[in-house]
Amino acid sequence: MTKLESCLLDLLKEDCRLPLEKLAIMSGTSLEEVAATIENLEKRRVILRYAPVINWDLTDRERVEAMIEVKVTPQRDMGFDAVAARIYRFDEVKSVYLMSGAYDLLVLVEARTLRELASFVSAKLSTLELVTGTATSFVLKRYKEEGVIFEGEESDHRLVVSP
Amino acid sequence: MTYDRFLNPEVVAVPPSGIRRFFDLASTMKDTISLGVGEPDFKTPYHIRNMAINSLIDGETQYTPNRGLLSLRKEINRYLSGRFQLEYDPETEILVTVGASEAIDLALRAMVRPGDEVLVPEPSYVSYSPSVIFAGGTPVGVVTREEDDFRLKPEYLEAAITKKTRLLILPYPNNPTGGIMEQADLAAIAPIIEKHDLMVISDEIYAELIYDGKQHTSFAIQAGMMPRTITINGFSKAFAMTGWRVGYACGPKEIINVMNKIHQYGIMCAPRMGQVAAEEALRLGRENGYEDVLTMRESYDRRRRLMVDSFRSMGLHCFEPYGAFYVFPSIRSTGLTSEEFCAKLLREKSIAAVPGNAFGPCGEGNIRCCYATALDKLNIALDRIAEFVQEVKGN
Numbered sequence: 001m002t003k004l005e006s007c008l009l010d011l012l013k014e015d016c017r018l019p020l021e022k023l024a025i026m027s028g029t030s031l032e033e034v035a036a037t038i039e040n041l042e043k044r045r046v047i048l049r050y051a052p053v054i055n056w057d058l059t060d061r062e063r064v065e066a067m068i069e070v071k072v073t074p075q076r077d078m079g080f081d082a083v084a085a086r087i088y089r090f091d092e093v094k095s096v097y098l099m100s101g102a103y104d105l106l107v108l109v110e111a112r113t114l115r116e117l118a119s120f121v122s123a124k125l126s127t128l129e130l131v132t133g134t135a136t137s138f139v140l141k142r143y144k145e146e147g148v149i150f151e152g153e154e155s156d157h158r159l160v161v162s163p
Numbered sequence: 164m165t166y167d168r169f170l171n172p173e174v175v176a177v178p179p180s181g182i183r184r185f186f187d188l189a190s191t192m193k194d195t196i197s198l199g200v201g202e203p204d205f206k207t208p209y210h211i212r213n214m215a216i217n218s219l220i221d222g223e224t225q226y227t228p229n230r231g232l233l234s235l236r237k238e239i240n241r242y243l244s245g246r247f248q249l250e251y252d253p254e255t256e257i258l259v260t261v262g263a264s265e266a267i268d269l270a271l272r273a274m275v276r277p278g279d280e281v282l283v284p285e286p287s288y289v290s291y292s293p294s295v296i297f298a299g300g301t302p303v304g305v306v307t308r309e310e311d312d313f314r315l316k317p318e319y320l321e322a323a324i325t326k327k328t329r330l331l332i333l334p335y336p337n338n339p340t341g342g343i344m345e346q347a348d349l350a351a352i353a354p355i356i357e358k359h360d361l362m363v364i365s366d367e368i369y370a371e372l373i374y375d376g377k378q379h380t381s382f383a384i385q386a387g388m389m390p391r392t393i394t395i396n397g398f399s400k401a402f403a404m405t406g407w408r409v410g411y412a413c414g415p416k417e418i419i420n421v422m423n424k425i426h427q428y429g430i431m432c433a434p435r436m437g438q439v440a441a442e443e444a445l446r447l448g449r450e451n452g453y454e455d456v457l458t459m460r461e462s463y464d465r466r467r468r469l470m471v472d473s474f475r476s477m478g479l480h481c482f483e484p485y486g487a488f489y490v491f492p493s494i495r496s497t498g499l500t501s502e503e504f505c506a507k508l509l510r511e512k513s514i515a516a517v518p519g520n521a522f523g524p525c526g527e528g529n530i531r532c533c534y535a536t537a538l539d540k541l542n543i544a545l546d547r548i549a550e551f552v553q554e555v556k557g558n
Binding site: 022 | 180182185186189190195197199200201202204288289290338375461464465466468469472515517538539542
């Protein structure tokens with residue numbers, strides 16, 4: 001990764017709505033080069049999407065989230081990839097990670113209601129033949145995501161004006 | 164009861180800091196975005212804080228030697244020699260102080276005799292001149308100009324020297340201008356110091372915050388200047404450790420000895436936990452190539468570019484600052500004085516900046532804005548200032 005790429009990724013991670021002009025100024029390069037570098041990062045799928053961090057609790061949208069620990073039987077020649085693919089194709093699944101430790105896959109699931117989520121686990125996930133066990137934990141409260149603290153800003157302890 | 168009889172009239176006569184007045188005004192306002200701060204927006208790196216916590220848990224709560232922990236002084240020596248080619252004997256030539264501020268105060272009090280003149284380049288940090296007065300000397304401002312990138316020019320220095328001149332304070336990288344002195348600039352000053360038999364207090368607290376491929380050069384490594392220089396530095400700016408209050412002075416042992424005498428009677432020693440933390444900052448920095456410092460500098464640099472460019476696109480003349488974390492744009496084209504500009508900006512747009520004249524009369528016409536502030540806030544602040552400038556110019 002070049003220094004410019006690293007700089008642009010840092011800046012976009014902080015605020016993906018920064019206009020190209022500002023990105024160019026802050027990274028000390030030309031508008032064209034910034035545009036080309038970002039396009040290249042997108043093409044290489046380094047940048048996949050520009051998404052905001054949302055605190056859904058402040059909206060009226062009903063939404064439940066769960067983290068499901070999944071034990072699976074790895075397949076010959078395919079390892080965990082094939083079963084992971086079966087799982088991540090479900091729309092309810094937001095993230096899937098292969099984990100070290102007591103279980104194999106960590107699956108983050110989102111649904112509108114508890115009933116929907118429960119039926120996803122019992123009807124869709126558990127019935128996959130390679131899944132040997134699941135443990136579902138519901139998210140009760142979200143404190144911090146993507147480096148952003150949800151409740152209250154971190155206070156600035158500095159004096160307003162100092163020499 | 165009136166206390167006039169009990170107060171030292173010379174101290175009373177020193178005007179309060181221009182910054183202080185502004186602080187009082189700004190801190191009464193709600194939801195102000197402050198560009199008036201003078202410290203990093205980073206917290207002290209975790210491993211440094213943790214080291215201090217562990218030291219407290221282990222019961223390391225006693226005095227240290229007056230000059231500071233020897234292990235810290237050794238680290239300071241390694242740091243200065245590795246980073247800036249400065250060699251000081253940890254036993255006799257380094258004194259750990261309560262922030263760089265104490266080091267400056269001690270250097271002045273150790274050297275200034277009644278009636279001595281001390282040259283202070285302006286604009287610069289608000290404490291120099293009062294400290295000179297408190298030490299019994301007379302501060303003499305030396306003008307630096309935007310046309311010269313706020314560097315101290317030999318002709319202005321020479322012009323300010325009289326028979327009474329004894330000391331020069333050399334504050335680079337500079338607060339508030341962000342100006343720096345490069346090798347050639349320093350080399351041009353050195354012969355004048357020699358010729359007039361002066362000493363130099365070189366305040367290099369911002370030495371690590373220098374951008375765009377520029378290198379910090381210490382004044383003491385100029386030919387013949389080691390015996391004539393007290394180098395002042397500290398941990399506040401480079402390691403985001405302002406509240407810890409740890410700085411240091413390095414110089415000829417004869418002067419450090421006298422400074423230590425004042426320090427030992429007045430202060431005893433810098434707080435131990437701060438010293439332990441400072442030692443960790445240098446030790447780990449030496450091992451990992453000053454990763455934390457470089458990361459913070461990189462982040463300041465991005466914001467620095469943004470600030471300079473934004474002020475320029477507002478139509479304000481903005482000198483390119485290569486050091487510290489301030490920009491010092493000229494607001495002359497608005498027709499307002501620095502104080503009017505800042506007061507109005509605070510009232511109308513809730514943005515705090517510091518009027519340039521707080522840093523000496525030749526700072527008039529400029530304002531100091533610190534870019535050590537979160538990017539989202541900086542963007543809002545810049546938008547509001549742009550709006551403000553347009554409104555002011557429109558009238």
